[in-house]
Amino acid sequence: MTVPRSTLRLQFHRGFTFDDAAKHVGYFAALGISHLYTSPITTAEPGSTHGYDTVDYTQVSAECGGEAGLKRLADQLRVHGMGLIVDIVPNHMGVGGSSNAWWLDILEWGRHSAYARHFDVDWHSPDPALRGKVLQPTLGAPYGEELAAGRIALHFAGDTGRFYIGYGPHVFPVCPIDYASILQSADRADLNALAERFQGVTTQPADQPRAAEGREMLREFVAQNGGPAIEFALQAYSPHEPVTRDRLHRLIERQHFRLAWWRTASDELNWRRFFDISALAGVRVERPEVFEAVHALPFRLYQEGVVDGLRIDHIDGLAEPREYCQRLRQRLTELRDTAPYVVVEKILGRDEPLRDDWPVDGTTGYDFMNDVGALLHDPDGAEPLAQTWTELTGRSPRFEGECLAARRKMLAENFPAELDRAARALHRIARDSLTTRDFTFTTLRRVLIELVVHFPVYRIYPQNGLRSTTDNLYFDQALAGARHSLSRADHATLDLVNAWLGDSAEEAPAGRNGAAAQQGQNSAPPNHAGSSRRTAQTLFSQLTAPVAAKAVEDTACYRYGRLLSRNEVGSDPSEFALSVEQFHAANLERSQHFPHAMLATATHDHKRGEDVRARLAVLSEIAQDWGATLRAWSTLNAPHRRALDGKPVSSVGQDRGYDWAPGPAAEAMLYQTLVGCWPPDLKPDDAAGVKDLAERVAQWQLKALREAKLQTNWLAPDEAYEAGCRDFLFDILAPQRRDGFLEVLSAFVERIGPAGALNSLQQTVLRLASPGIPDLYQGTELWDFSLVDPDNRRPVDFAKRDAWLVQTPPSDYLPGWRDGRVKLAVIQRVLALRTYLPELLSQSVYLPLVVRGAHAPHAIAFARRHGNAWAVVVASRLAAGLLGGNSDVPMIDPQAWGDTAVEMPADLSARALFDWLSPAAPKIDENGLLYLRDALGSMPIAVLVEEGVPRS
Template sequence: MTVPRSTLRLQFHKGFTFDDALAHVEYFAALGVSHLYASPVTTAEPGSRHGYDTVDYTQVSAECGGEAGLKRLVEKLREHGMGLIVDVVPNHMGVGGSSNAWWLDILEWGRHSAYARHFDIDWHSPDPALRGKVLMPCLGAQYGNELAAGRIELHFAAQTGRFYVSYGPHVGPICPIDYASILQSAERADLNALAERFQGLTTQPADQPRAAEAGELLREFVAQNGRSAIEIALANYAPGEPVTRERLHRLLERQHFRLAWWRTASDEVNWRRFFDISTLAGVRVERPEVFDAVHALPLRLYAEGLIDGVRIDHVDGLAEPREYCQRLRQRLNDLREGEPYVVVEKILGRGEPLRGDWPVHGTTGYDFMTDVGALLHDPAGAEPLAATWAELSGRSASFAAEAMLARRKILAENLAAELDRAARALHRIARDSITTRDFTFTALRRVLTELTVHFPVYRIYPQNGLRTEADNFYFNQALAGAKQTLSPADHAVLEQVDAWLGGVADDPTPARPAGNAQPGSNSMSFNYAGSSRRTAQTLFSQLTAPVAAKAVEDTACYRYGRLLSRNEVGSDPGEFALSVEQFHAANLERARRFPHAMLATATHDHKRGEDVRARLAVLSEIAHDWSATLRAWSTLNAPQRRTLDASASSLDHDWAPGPAAEAMLYQTLVGCWPPQLSPDDEAGVKQLAERVAQWQLKALREAKLRTSWLAPDEVYEHACRDFVFDILAPQRRDGFLRELSALVARISRAGAINSLQQTVLRLASPGVPDLYQGTELWDFSLVDPDNRRPVDFAQRRAWLVETPPSDFLPDWRSGRVKLGIVQRLLALRAHLPALLSEGAYVPLAVKGKQAAHVVAFARRHGNAWAVIIVTHLALGLLELDEGNDLPLVDAAQWDDTAVKIPSELTSRALFDWMSTAAPKVEDHGVLYLRDVLATMPVAVLVEDGVPRG
């Protein structure tokens, strides 16, 4: 078995190891998942909680249990007929601290390091201070201040015989060509003799073995004679005195790295980062030797049968995603029989197809997450909620306008160095031709800026230097936007940039004589215009992708608050709702093109738990009431606001948290208020306040308005935190806390129906349903690290029983009914695997008085059928039955509403896997909802004779 029936995502780290997972394998098997889906298992930075900061691609993480622990886990999984999918991170490595041997070698030997071409480093920076060097932006303050403060020190590692400088956890190896001067500074005969062994060294690869031999002699000397002589040499570079500090500075200036204040990275970094994170360096996996080094471990694990497939992290960061996927798939195919399961983490815009020439099974499920999330929203709420948001916040009602501002800010402040690098690549092309040499760097940068800010999706994927028709659909939108905002004087430059970025075929003639070739931005010299254009296209794609991610997901989504349930990774908050017909169309397309793509509703990256979003979606059904509530709460809590120095802010308010942040805070509280929390529970409310305050700090900094990660305003942040704790203080139990809990109580039942609806849709739609750790019960988590808290698997195991989920509906606040639905539908997928993994998707017509409140479809494979029916937009129907405390529409409310059943099923007996119901198909081929949804808000109907628990 290679293609999973279902997956369960686990986040491994030193607090949750392979052996910890092994202890719960029986539970995972009983739940019904076929594969565990692991976070990266390679060695990451010490203490990493996520594993995406890989420092050694060749070793399984010792903190997670090492390869022996991984094998124990896999052995246990195999005993239960289960498999393992692992997360592979080919785009970047962790380069903070002192754990990445590849990066340290580069810092030591510069462009002559054996790993110099493993990373995207521009060794030919226009800044003379960075030519041949790597910017090391790790200092907490300006270089001169940190040097004078004694925080940058020279050390000697006795176990390796090497000199290095340290700054906190960061290490910069000293190049061995400087060892002679360091040793000679001690003015000792024994060290002078050792210094001679380092004389005449160069950084050339041929000299590096000699340096290693000399370093071994130095190590042996210290081992035999102690450190006293070395300490004399180190004292001559101590930062405490002006003379020795100047000597240390001159030594640092000769190294292949340049220590710098961390804030300089956005403007000056000369290597590709993961987004704007200066501790994650981009890897050139497009180079065959780098591909082999990066994938040696997962390929071996696959060859040995330990894993069944891979999830590729951030595929859009790679130079050539198509070629990468093709190479990876071919390598996996060559290793063993069977079909390897391969999915890619890819954010798709609405209507953007995953490219068909990528040999993968699909995406990791963000596209499904936004589809089902939008389905839960009432489109009637879009305009009134947008108007209320604009009125209260003073910001635009349009998310597109907010995103445009964010894109410009990210380009100007966070990714300016990346923009410069892409513009330089275009400028080099311009200089290569007499017809374009007068296009200035500044003009090209202006044009590139406008193309980037108007680019509607993550990136383009040219083939042989030419954009495809699919690329042009989006590139032309950016082109039109750029043309509108640029001066007419720049239109000729824009037209030429359009051509260079794949609008016309490459010119195969030499751009300049080979002897005059200019160094390319990817550490190579190019003699042909085509190669230079491909480099520019790659840099453009590696610019638009992080700009989209940082501007939309990590900025605008924290600024725009029409309804936070639509502000999710992979979603466009400007798209408020999806009709039932549109949802069916998306499922039909997925079934046709990528029937084994992952289906997710929660991930390790989500901004709000799936049940937070499901509850908040209910507010779209009462848009006017919610708008009035927001205004009332704003007035009620006005006394708790903190007055600030208005002169310190460019915003039009002088109080914390400010109108936009306050409105978002209320939504967050409504969304994540635990179902069983009472406003009188002081400890429980305080615990909630701590979680929300943690979320708020991250949200405020990501918004980059009054405060940010680059320039934190701690006075404002503390004032916002105080506001949270004040409005949730015990003395508010008869005021705001009572009103908050009352609003939550009003919408919670409808929110629970939304949650059960999206759970069933995920488990029954075309694709491979993915379950994020712990979300089989209610998931009211917020953004990480809140969504990565420890999971009580023992409780979940104890709650697994072979009874219908309807038995637990009366106790719906515990979440056990959700667990029952997950268990039941995974059992159905195991019992009839072809039905839900390969079966046709058949939308079903609904008629009658409440037809707008139903989603129905069937899955068919051969003679086997399943009919799926879920309650939709339920709040209005629930409120017609005031005495009901269940998340269940009273049967009488359905009136004549019925689902039209395929003719093949009219003579068959159907039974509900969600309850004990056996609704009758009427003679005219319909199922009445008053029968189907009498005991549960969702139903999955199959024929009699199927094992049901």
């Protein structure tokens, strides 16, 4: 297997194509990157900026440059000895427009479509109006209103010979069994003759070629005679007259889709989607024919040597992640002699392992992002910050409460259809036995809600219908929470559900009072029962995962503001800090089980840039001071608050409600955001720069308010409140405040900026030198003060970064740290070390080192050893107190370290070391101690290697 030394993620779209990337391959190579790592390359919805809404798995995106462009990029990479890893999306496809041929075929032919089993559609919905149909919740208003307004109409596509129902950009094909009646409605001899071609056509697969022949004749007729004849038929279905509108309605009702208001999706959707996005339909990649269709393109590109590895998006959305990974590995291994590099996007809870029976190289790095982020935080700041948050906002000091409330809200408002489908699967199992058939759907649904609400991780992974010991670690927590929440009357049902969801191989547990006795002679056959159980387990897992994502990351993390640097994808805000020992333990675990996992600190999904989080982490070290600052700013800016009708209010004091904008919680989060993303070189009197910042923060603010789902949300926006919040933001950042709030904000950022930059450099070197494959997100080689998308997907000035690549030590750039060149230089230098000694930082032993002395808690150190080669990494941490408020450079005065030293391995005692990042060559004393005043005399971080390794 060709294991990457390092990867760099690029976001491709029509504004940044494969050819655009090819122009910068020389820069990527000089930086030290071994593999580019792309966003999805398959054809997505037109204009997609991310590529996750694939509409055609078989074609490389033409907007991004097509297959020819991709191969030109790959060829350019090969010239520089580099490789290519591509992101693939096997879980879902885009179905929100008119570009997905598979989905359109389903709408046209229903259950008899060749692709009917490619998507997770429930063709046997309990709703009679949806049996054999697909709900299409695309209308902007209720169906009747849109129909009466003439926005739903019958159309004809001359290029394909198809009739379709059109609504804005949406296309809904009419089934050919209705073509005859449509053509006959014009009462014309020529169309009547064409109608005969469709008489007797059925939806059966054997009839579909006949319909295709008829459509071709229809296409040729229009090509030869023009469209006026067809217009007569379309007028018979005009939405503008009552009689013809009724005929149009009856035609629509006969189709294999049901047009509906978009608000119906959460309650009535009868197909699996990605999270709660009704424009993304779940794909049944567990079916062999679907698996092959979805992967045909990446398999071919891998076989041809264009692609070297795959990143699997949202692995937890799949029915069987384990089996998927095994099948994927097997197929890729068959195609090329070289083993593939495969990583999966997986959110792991604390101490939750990536399963060893998944034949992958690791995760995409969210777990490391969480670990290194938590390491930056001072645990002593947790309680004071929580207390300040509660005093200012009246909200809970604990994240767990927000999380539970958000999960309940998600199940009630965003996922009731998915919840009902999982409950029906359990109800079918209950109905199969005489001893359990009286356990009602409502009771089962109630029990299921509590299990999902209390489920602590994304999902379980049963094998042969049984949960593993690891699964039970988490399922038992959910059971305990559900048992506490439910009445005793529901406990017997809970025992049943526990068994059906993989606790027991028996059909039902032998519960107390006989309520859950084993099934009798009228039980369903074992194979049927086993299939029903596996279906229920899959639906349960495909419910807990999106609920966790939407409730935690996209709701609770926007409600809870103790410290926003811990509210990140893959993080648990209730876990405030990580000790050095815990960080070492996580690195050791990764080195032993998944040594080639990605190490990320920034992604296309992050909510705050890596350097925003690093700066905000400083607040954990000055928690009391930050609390006082928040209160002062709240008082200073009180005159700019808005009533919910948009009018200013003079003073609201400490009102904890939401009867003013932005409200205490949103205001407190806003201040954190401004502190975190304020550019290092921005001055309060730079009106244009401040305005640009305000516009970026306003984008974040709107998304944050709607995701919190408190005063406003995506489903029913409170536009007056949102406008008041925006006005408040622009008022406090107005040019006339440059001697008021802008000045104190800028001064505060200036004060903590050096400590934040030190945190960033620590985070950077740990990512580059820890066990795993360091991954860079586009543009983060310089300071990354981005916010949530689309802010974190802005264009990158690679030419500027290329021009700044140099061979001088990073320490040369520390005094001018605000421009970010010191970060770029650190990345370039450590990646150069990985290039020169690739095994040293990729296949080596990881050895935590002890730091002792007066300031031992303010440093972290470890060694990497491969054979006789060594590297020692030392970094400052929690340095705000040692820096002092007047420091303008992100480095602790060497003399301030005093007796603090690293206990070095005995094998290094007689070796000469030098710092890869500075001119320093610190000595190990006769007691085997490396004093930090020497090791960190030029930089706040050091990577020590032996003399003899070239410095450039």
